[in-house]
Amino acid sequence: MGFDETVFLTGFPGFIAGRLIQRLASEGARLLVLVQPALVERARQDIARIARETNVSENNFRILQGDITAENLGLSTAELETARSETTTIFHLAAIYDLAVERDPGMRVNVGGTRNVNNFARRVRGLRRYHYVSTCYVAGKRKGVILETDLRHEAGFRNHYEESKYYAELEVEREQTIDSLRRLKESVLRRPNSPDLRAALGKALRYSGLLQESLQEFLKVRELDQNMDTSIAHTYFMMGDYENARRSIHRDIFYLGPLVMAMLGGEKEAIKILRETMERNPDRQFRAYHQGLLGALEGDHEAARRAGNVIVEHNRDPEALFYVTRSFARIGDVDRALEVLERLSRSFFSPFTFEHDPWLEPIRKSPRFAEILRAAKERQAEARAVWS
16 A cells, blocks of 8 residues: 655654655555755665665755754754745654764754754644654663553663653654644634534643633533533632632542532532542542542641552553642642652643742742643643644
């Protein structure tokens, strides 16, 4: 079956990129190949060979001189416009593949370069797929069974290559939140009367820190389908509007009911509800949310910490991790709270909530919090640009 796509590819000429281009060319793809100026002649020779071996016209290949570490990938204005208008698929392979790389060049090329490719991808008008080629070395010093989905960790790294590739993949993971927002916005424009799409958009806006916009989408859902359950209560919670959060809870998610009750001053009643819920539901992870909140409310720091660590280990949802962060901060475990907040804030970034949630007060004096907040505001600005 043919591959009728225009592929923008980085990392050529190179071992993996060369074989990938040969496969894509043989399946009918058109190639836009980003090549550093010093490697253009070698790239031309390799492309001529690949064209012969695959019996494909060299007109299917176009070399674009550039560099992933440069603004706009170092492309000329004309070539940048060509790439943005014609590309439908991106393969990002360019990196420093050297276990002995120094930290500065590793971070500049692998992390900064990936950030630049992400910026390029956002502006590709017909983009269907973005493939980022990573490495098992992102696992760092971790041991045992490590799943592909288990990216985030605090085990440390053996060298700067591992570290740089890890943070590069985090850059791509962060992009998923904004990409979801972009795609949902486009879908809603095509189907404005779909309550399901608008509910999903409301959630994506909340994850992007656009709380007022999130609220408006959920209110539109209510106009379209009064009986549809949504996560509007979480939006109200992130806005600090605990009374409306309480009124909006129809089916409790995790432990929002007793949590909101506690935020409104009813801690004793919240504790009673939590204990009753834990007696009814033995599920370990579900129970961990209630145990963690119960420990935070009763001052049982060890129970709150133990339950919070269970959630962090098993749940990748950044919003769920934010609720855990609040409990860590409440019991005074500042380092753990900051550690989890830094981890989740790449995919869930709500500066207003970070600055105003009362349980986060113990961590706000930390320079590390200031850096997390600064980065969250940058990501929110990116999301706002997509939304507007």
